[in-house]
Amino acid sequence: MKLWLFFTLALLWLEVQNGVCQQVKHKKEAGENRIRQGRKRVKVRYPKVKEKETGSKGQQGSLLTQVLDKGHFLRLGESLSLNPGKTMELRCKGTNIGWAYPSYLDTFNENRLSIKQHERYSQLILSSPSAADTGEYSCWVVLCDGQECTKDGESTSATYIYFTDKDELFVPSAIHFEIIYLRPDKPATVPCRVTNPKIKVSLHREVPAEEIAVNGTQISYNPMKGFIIQNPSPEQKGAYYCKANSTTKTTPQISTKYQLLYVEVPSGPPFVTIEASSNIVSGGDIFNVTCTVLGDPEMNVSFSWRFPGQGQRPVSIHESWRLINRGVGHTTRISQSVMIVDDVETIDYGKYICTTKNKHGETLVATTTVRDIRLLRPCRQTLS
Known part of the structure; x- marks a missing residue:
């Protein structure tokens, strides 16, 4: 009986010890977790995404920034107003950058404008800006494949900059x-x-x-x-x-x-006519062929010729254009190319082809010159 009681108490004591140890161990682990979370900061690392050099209208994707002072920059949006006189510095992100700015600066630069390409950005500096420099400033990434380079249309940023001048309310113009x-x-x-x-x-x-x-x-x-x-x-x-x-x-x-x-001129390829001063010529004569285009006053036209004896003898070609009023305020541009052939030779007889081009397409016309047989000596045949 005593042995059985002793054995029961021993088993009970072992169970109590196991429970206490497990509880202490559990508390220790919880304590360790709390210490680890409280003292050690775990930094979450996200995958790096390379910023694409795009020039959207919003400022987030703009390549273009203004340098305010050393280490301070302003990412530019649609427009910006600045006081004249103070040097302006713009930067455009990229290793190969192209720029556009008001055309006024191409003519009246006076060494005030400088552009320099650095390793990671391009820099535009305009000193002593005035009201006349008001306009759009833009930059873009230039893509090159060997010797051929093109503008990346998806990587363009533009900002319209006003140089506010209380004495010059309108942007000055050289044309009055x-x-x-x-x-x-x-x-x-x-x-x-x-x-x-x-x-x-x-x-x-x-x-x-x-x-x-x-x-x-x-x-x-x-x-x-x-x-x-x-x-x-x-x-x-x-x-x-x-x-x-x-x-x-x-x-x-x-x-x-x-x-x-x-003006009321249809948009399309050139409307062209061709006319020779004479289609029948003889050796030693002078004649000309005129190619005429009627079109939009601001539509540029280019001319090219193919003619007999091309590459074998010199000819003179003169191009010109003028505006004419066709009544009721309608204005038309007349563009002409005139080919002059001096001292006609045998190789000059044949077809003269004029090709005209504008941004809408091209038109081809032709005329032919022949020998004046009336001036040829009759061939005498001797009968035996």
Whole structure:
């Protein structure tokens, strides 16, 4: 009996010891976890994603930044207003970058503009900027394959920069009287741009003297472009100017004058004719062949020729163009190429082909010159 009681107490004591040990061990593990989580910071590493050099309208994808001071940059958006006189520095991210800027700086640069390509970015610096430098500044990645390089259209950033000048409300222009063509198939722009987007601008016709209503649909105003006429008509031709009112001055400023001309020329390949001064010529004569194109006043046309004796004898080719008024304010451009053949030889007889090209296509015309048989000596045959 005593033995059995002793054996039972021993088993009970062992069970109690096992339970206590497990509890202590469990608490220790929990304590260790708490210490590990509290003292050791685990940094989550995400996979690196390489930023694509894209120039979306939003600022996040822009390649273009302005250097404010050492170590401080401003990522540029759609537009930016700066004071004239202070040097401007722009940077564009990339190892091979192209730039575009107001065309005014190509003519009136005066060594104020410099562009330098660095290892990881390109730098544009404009010193002593003025109101005339107002315009769009853009950059893009240049892709090269050997000697051939192209502009990456998906990697372009652009910002319109205003150099605000209280004395120059309109962006100065070297042209004091500008011709604007009104076409029925596309909008026309009266380019009276301002140096401050907050300036109030109105459009005026000279004769009859009146202010043009701007309703935002048929005619609207964009400070980066000017007044936009959506559906031009012949009634809108005439002389116009813009007027700007400053918030600090009572006297308004007047812009350059604009002559609006209505043109009605179909868009397409050149409409061309060809004519020779004479199709029947003889040795020693001089004749010319004229290739004429009628088209849009602002449509450039190129000419090329194929003719008898090409590469064997010299000829003279003269090209010119002019504008003509075809009535009721309709204006047309006449482009001509004239080939002059001096001292006609046998190799000059044959077909003269004129090929004309514009951005819509090309047109080919031809004419033929032959020998004047009336001036040839008759062939005498002797009968035996």
